[in-house]
Amino acid sequence: MVVLVLGSAWTLASRDADPAPTSVGAPPSPRQGFSAPEFSLEALDGSVVTLSELRGQPVVVNLWASWCLPCQKEMPAFERAYEDYKDTGLLILGVNLTAQDSEAAARAFVAEHGLTFPILLDRDGKAARAYQVMGLPSTYFVDRDGIIQSVVVGGPLSEASIRSRIEDLLTGS
Numbered sequence: 001m002v003v004l005v006l007g008s009a010w011t012l013a014s015r016d017a018d019p020a021p022t023s024v025g026a027p028p029s030p031r032q033g034f035s036a037p038e039f040s041l042e043a044l045d046g047s048v049v050t051l052s053e054l055r056g057q058p059v060v061v062n063l064w065a066s067w068c069l070p071c072q073k074e075m076p077a078f079e080r081a082y083e084d085y086k087d088t089g090l091l092i093l094g095v096n097l098t099a100q101d102s103e104a105a106a107r108a109f110v111a112e113h114g115l116t117f118p119i120l121l122d123r124d125g126k127a128a129r130a131y132q133v134m135g136l137p138s139t140y141f142v143d144r145d146g147i148i149q150s151v152v153v154g155g156p157l158s159e160a161s162i163r164s165r166i167e168d169l170l171t172g173s
Contacts, residue, residue: 030131031151036061036142037130041095041120044107049093049120052146057089058169061140063128065097066105068136074156075113081162082117088170092117099125141165
């Protein structure tokens with residue numbers, strides 16, 4: 001009987017009155033080896049681009065703003081790479097952080113730099129939050145399966161670096 005009473009007392013005393021939550025917090029930041037966070041954004045041409053619908057082709061996601069000096073410096077290299085690799089199925093998506101910029105500024109930037117790859121507008125900042133943007137530009141090289149193969153925060157990226165990462169995506173290495 002004593003064992004039963006002591007066992008019951010120990011069980012009651014040691015139980016957790018406030019159980020730990022089942023969630024372990026925020027998802028990990030988008031990084032190499034993880035799935036690229038999903039987004040669906042309107043492009044400057046009025047079309048809507050949903051990242052998951054692009055599975056099967058390599059994608060470069062470049063988050064930028066018109067006022068960002070490194071963004072301005074690297075954008076011509078992205079345009080040249082897009083022109084050279086678009087026939088391989090590569091897609092470059094320029095995601096303008098419109099919530100921190102403006103659509104008019106994005107349009108002027110695109111015209112000034114002669115950009116031909118899709119420019120998407122992150123008007124409400126959801127994509128920036130999903131990618132946990134800590135600096136601009138932020139660039140994600142995503143393979144055909146939607147897995148991030150390389151992340152570069154800051155810049156400007158050199159044209160050689162852009163092309164090397166694109167080649168890695170195309171060869172699957």
